[in-house]
Structures are given as C-alpha cells and as structure tokens.
Amino acid sequence: MSINTQAICDLFAVPGKVAIVTGAGSGIGEATAHLFSKAGAKVVIADLVLEDGQRVADAINADGGEAIAISCDVSDEPQVQAMVAKARETFGGIDILVNNAAYRPKADFFGMGVDDWDRMHAVNTRGTFLCMREVIKVMRDQGKERGGAIINISTIGTALPTIVNNVHYDSSKAGVNSITKSTASEFAVDGIRINAVMPGGVSTGGAKKMQTDPSRNFVPKGPIMMPGRLLLGMAEPIQLASAILFLASPASSYMTGHIMAVDGGYLVG
Amino acid sequence: MNPQFETQIAPMFCLTGKVALVTGGAVGMGKSVGLAYAAAGATVVLADSDERVAALVDLPAGVSARSYDITSEEAIATLVADVVSECGGVDILVNGAVVNHNKPILETSAAEWDSVQSVNLRAAFITTRQVVPSMQARGGGRIINITTIGSVNPVLIGNGAYSASRAGLNQFTRNCALDFAGDAITANAILPGAIITETIPSSLKPRGPGADPTRHLGGFGKPEYVNGIALLLASPAGRYITGQLIAVDGGFLIS
Numbered sequence: 102m103s104i105n106t107q108a109i110c111d112l113f114a115v116p117g118k119v120a121i122v123t124g125a126g127s128g129i130g131e132a133t134a135h136l137f138s139k140a141g142a143k144v145v146i147a148d149l150v151l152e153d154g155q156r157v158a159d160a161i162n163a164d165g166g167e168a169i170a171i172s173c174d175v176s177d178e179p180q181v182q183a184m185v186a187k188a189r190e191t192f193g194g195i196d197i198l199v200n201n202a203a204y205r206p207k208a209d210f211f212g213m214g215v216d217d218w219d220r221m222h223a224v225n226t227r228g229t230f231l232c233m234r235e236v237i238k239v240m241r242d243q244g245k246e247r248g249g250a251i252i253n254i255s256t257i258g259t260a261l262p263t264i265v266n267n268v269h270y271d272s273s274k275a276g277v278n279s280i281t282k283s284t285a286s287e288f289a290v291d292g293i294r295i296n297a298v299m300p301g302g303v304s305t306g307g308a309k310k311m312q313t314d315p316s317r318n319f320v321p322k323g324p325i326m327m328p329g330r331l332l333l334g335m336a337e338p339i340q341l342a343s344a345i346l347f348l349a350s351p352a353s354s355y356m357t358g359h360i361m362a363v364d365g366g367y368l369v370g
Numbered sequence: 371m372n373p374q375f376e377t378q379i380a381p382m383f384c385l386t387g388k389v390a391l392v393t394g395g396a397v398g399m400g401k402s403v404g405l406a407y408a409a410a411g412a413t414v415v416l417a418d419s420d421e422r423v424a425a426l427v428d429l430p431a432g433v434s435a436r437s438y439d440i441t442s443e444e445a446i447a448t449l450v451a452d453v454v455s456e457c458g459g460v461d462i463l464v465n466g467a468v469v470n471h472n473k474p475i476l477e478t479s480a481a482e483w484d485s486v487q488s489v490n491l492r493a494a495f496i497t498t499r500q501v502v503p504s505m506q507a508r509g510g511g512r513i514i515n516i517t518t519i520g521s522v523n524p525v526l527i528g529n530g531a532y533s534a535s536r537a538g539l540n541q542f543t544r545n546c547a548l549d550f551a552g553d554a555i556t557a558n559a560i561l562p563g564a565i566i567t568e569t570i571p572s573s574l575k576p577r578g579p580g581a582d583p584t585r586h587l588g589g590f591g592k593p594e595y596v597n598g599i600a601l602l603l604a605s606p607a608g609r610y611i612t613g614q615l616i617a618v619d620g621g622f623l624i625s
C-alpha cells in the first residue's frame with residue numbers, strides 16, 4: 102500500500118518551530134540540529150566553540166534550512182541569558198530546547214580535585230538548569246497553547262555503571278535526570294513537556310577524542326568495554342537524533358517526565 | 371510540506387514492505403496503532419476475538435482482520451501460520467490484547483487470576499514464540515508490547531491481577547530484547563497511562579496525586595497518543611532502541 106507521508110509528517114515534523122540545541126557543534130547535537138532542520142525547524146546552535154557551531158549552521162543554511170550559531174558556555178549565567186535572548190530575538194520565540202552540551206574529562210576518584218568535580222556539575226547540571234530556566238520563562242510567556250518541549254541528554258551511566266573514572270560525570274547526569282522529572286511535574290500545567298534521553302555508546306567526535314587524546318591519558322575501562330555488552334553495537338549520532346526529534350515532535354505529545362534509554366540494549370545486557 | 375521531510379525524514383519512519391501483526395487489534399490502542407502502521411505503508415493484520423472482529427467496518431487498504439481464540443495455544447499458532455503464509459512473514463508484532471477484571475485482591479478467584487494471566491502474559495509469550503522464527507528468517511523484527519504504567523507503580527485500587535500480568539510482560543519484553551538482539555530483533559514495551567478506550571471499565575478511578583489532572587498534561591489520553599512511539603519503535607528510526615519500558619502517560623508516573 103502507498104505511504105501517507107502526511108500521516109508521518111503530522112507526527113514527526115516540527116514546521117516553523119524554533120529549536121535551541123546546545124553543544125550542537127559536534128556529535129549528537131550536530132546530528133540533531135540537522136535533523137530538526139529537515140523536519141522544518143529553525144535551529145539555534147549554542148556551542149562553546151563558535152567555529153564548530155558556525156560550521157554546522159553554515160551547512161544547514163547551505164542546505165536550505167535556517168540556523169544561527171551562538172557562542173555560549175552553558176555554565177555561565179550571563180552567557181546563557183544572552184544566548185536565549187538572541188535566539189528569541191532572531192526567530193521570534195522558542196519552542197524546543199535540547200540540553201546536549203557536556204563536559205566529559207574522566208578523573209581518577211582519588212586524584213580528582215574539587216575543581217574537576219565542580220566543573221563537571223557546572224556544565225552538565227548547572228548548565229542544564231540555567232538553559233531550562235531561561236527558556237521556560239520564554240515558553241511560559243508565549244502561553245500554554247504554544248507550550249514547548251525540552252529534551253535533556255543524560256547517560257545510561259546514571260542507571261548502570263559504564264566506565265570507571267566517571268563518578269563525577271554520572272553524578273552530574275543523575276542530577277539532570279532529577280531536574281527532568283521535577284520540572285516535568287512542575288511545568289506540565291504550562292503545556293511544557295520535559296523528557297530525557299540516555300545514550301549508550303555513540304561514536305561521536307567527543308567519544309573518540311576521549312579515547313584517543315593522549316594528553317588525557319585515558320584508557321576506557323569498565324563494563325561497557327566488554328565485547329558484546331552493547332547488544333546492538335555502538336550507535337551513530339543519527340539514532341540518538343531520531344529519538345530526540347520524536348521527543349520534540351507531536352509524536353510524543355502525551356509524554357513528559359520520561360527518561361528514555363537509546364542504548365542498543367546496554368541496560369538489559 | 372518541506373521537501374526535505376518527504377525525501378529524508380519520512381523514509382526514517384516508513385514501513386513500506388513490512389508486515390505487522392497486532393493482537394487486540396480491533397479496538398483501542400491496538401487498532402489505532404495498526405491503522406497508523408498502515409498509513410506508514412505496512413501491511414497490517416488486526417487479530418482479535420470473533421465479536422470484535424465482526425464489529426470492524428471500513429478497514430483501509432492494506433489492513434485485514436482475523437479472529438481467533440487468544441486462550442488457545444493452537445489457535446495462536448494457526449493465526450501466525452496463516453499470516454505468515456498469506457503475507458510472506460511478520461516483521462512487527464504488537465501484543466496489544468488485554469483483559470482487565472478490576473477486582474479487589476481478596477475477591478479475585480484463582481480462576482480469574484489465571485484468566486487474566488492467560489490473555490495478558492501467556493498469550494503474548496506464545497504469540498512471540500510463534501512469530502520470532504519468521505522475523506529471524508527475514509533478518510530482523512520489532513516486538514512491541516503494550517502494558518500499563520500500573521505495571522511499575524500501582525495507580526488503581528483493585529488491579530492486582532492485571533498489574534502483575536503486565537509487570538510480567540514488561541520483564542518478558544526485556545528478556546526478548548536480550549535473547550533476540552543477535553537477530554536484529556528489538557523488543558520494547560509501551561506503558562500507557564490514563565488512556566480511555568472502549569474496553570476500560572468506566573468504574574476505574576485513578577488514585578493518588580496522579581489523579582489530579584492539573585498535575586499532568588491535559589488529563590485523560592486518547593488511543594492515538596501511542597501511535598508516535600509505536601511508529602518510532604517499528605520504523606528504521608527506532609532500530610537502536612531495545613529493552614525499554616516507555617511511559618506514555620502525560621506525566622502520571624511523576625506526578
């Protein structure tokens with residue numbers, strides 16, 4: 102039988118929506134920005150590294166989409182406020198936020214200084230809070246009818262250990278899960294849906310750098326490195342981006358407060 | 371429509387050439403999901419009881435219905451064999467059939483307990499066992515079980531037999547994910563919240579803070595609210611998601 106593209110479009114398209122994706126200069130965020138654009142959204146790429154963000158924005162614009170890149174450290178309150186204000190000003194509102202930017206350096210449990218611990222929580226946990234606070238203000242302003250969708254990127258490490266030397270990271274992301282549920286409950290009345298995605302192993306620039314950058318002196322060890330432990334192997338960023346689009350689109354209109362693993366079966370393996 | 375959507379996004383969610391078997395397919399969420407699969411290009415067989423199949427009218431092209439006795443192992447085997455021979459195989463199985471006695475635990479007889487488990491858990495096992503060889507032969511498949519948020523958190527009083535059967539199906543789902551990952555078969559469960567369907571007794575009343583509709587998204591849900599996740603899980607876009615229990619509940623579980 103013939104496909105009804107309109108039926109698929111009604112579920113998964115986000116035409117005219119304005120989406121902020123943090124950390125979209127690389128990896129999962131980059132794939133998400135591209136996918137959102139193809140699904141009809143205008144995309145704001147907020148990344149610490151402006152040239153990476155700009156490269157992604159340029160590619161989207163060259164492809165017929167609409168995107169801007171903004172330099173932003175998500176852990177910095179004034180920078181987040183300025184980024185959200187600029188996004189709103191440029192595209193006239195905000196409908197979707199993906200908190201994807203993350204700090205990842207591993208640290209030995211005993212050797213880790215409080216600055217390592219604090220930086221991790223500053224970017225991953227505080228950064229998620231700051232972006233949400235500024236964006237939810239705008240979404241509430243726009244009214245319940247328009248509502249909004251927020252997707253926080255966590256990790257399966259919050260549910261089951263994956264690698265060692267990652268205690269501070271898993272802790273910072275467990276905070277993200279918790280923020281997801283608390284805010285989902287608090288802002289459901291405003292028509293704002295808030296969910297999280299827990300990736301498993303994804304081959305991204307960040308993940309490769311983590312393993313190959315000699316200056317980090319990091320050899321990944323732990324349960325996730327066991328052969329076959331990721332039942333369906335490593336994911337490509339598009340697999341995560343698809344789930345993120347699902348959570349941003351009308352296809353998930355009755356979902357909030359859910360933390361969804363997209364992990365190729367790690368959590369059952 | 372954005373032309374890029376048509377050429378690049380639609381194919382990610384498209385089910386052309388796929389065959390879907392949906393049990394409990396004549397009513398509620400099963401029917402809704404079956405019709406959504408057909409709209410996405412699948413050939414769909416809705417399986418249900420005689421009476422419910424007889425009441426189905428105006429099925430769109432690509433959708434057929436079959437009646438069978440879900441409590442009979444032999445009838446399930448015949449159903450699956452017929453679908454495989456007529457449609458060439460099965461790629462997507464939705465275990466959507468369900469009964470709900472909604473009785474206080476102290477008044478539930480052993481026979482009632484057994485009949486709830488038989489439809490809600492045993493039949494899903496038998497159907498899965500019958501269907502998986504066809505998926506293996508076709509190089510992959512998707513198993514999607516529709517359970518309930520009551521399987522992880524009690525939300526209704528007098529729902530012990532039902533919730534236990536659905537909790538069993540959740541764990542069976544996760545075991546299928548593990549056992550069949552090597553065959554590129556994924557298995558996930560959808561946990562609907564307060565979604566109103568024809569088969570839910572109107573006597574059911576949610577309890578606790580979750581019962582306050584201002585605490586979650588838009589009050590009671592409609593069967594079509596699960597179409598999006600059901601299509602994601604069945605489509606190329608969802609091939610890396612397995613072993614998940616996914617709540618579609620308007621935030622009921624967290625409120």
Ligand SMILES: NC(=O)c1ccc[n+]([C@@H]2O[C@H](COP(=O)([O-])OP(=O)(O)OC[C@H]3O[C@@H](n4cnc5c(N)ncnc54)[C@H](O)[C@@H]3O)[C@@H](O)[C@H]2O)c1
Pocket residue numbers: 123124125126127128129130147148149150153173174175176200201202203204224228254255256257299300301302303304305306307308
């Ligand atoms: N790749 C994996 O295997 C994996 C597994 C679990 C979770 N995750 C999560 O998925 C998300 C994306 O991961 P990825 O592998 O695509 O990452 P990546 O390292 O490829 O990209 C991350 C991007 O975030 C940006 N960034 C870093 N710190 C920032 C800051 N303070 N402010 C703004 N931007 C900042 C970086 O410049 C980079 O462009 C992260 O939240 C990560 O924790 C990834």
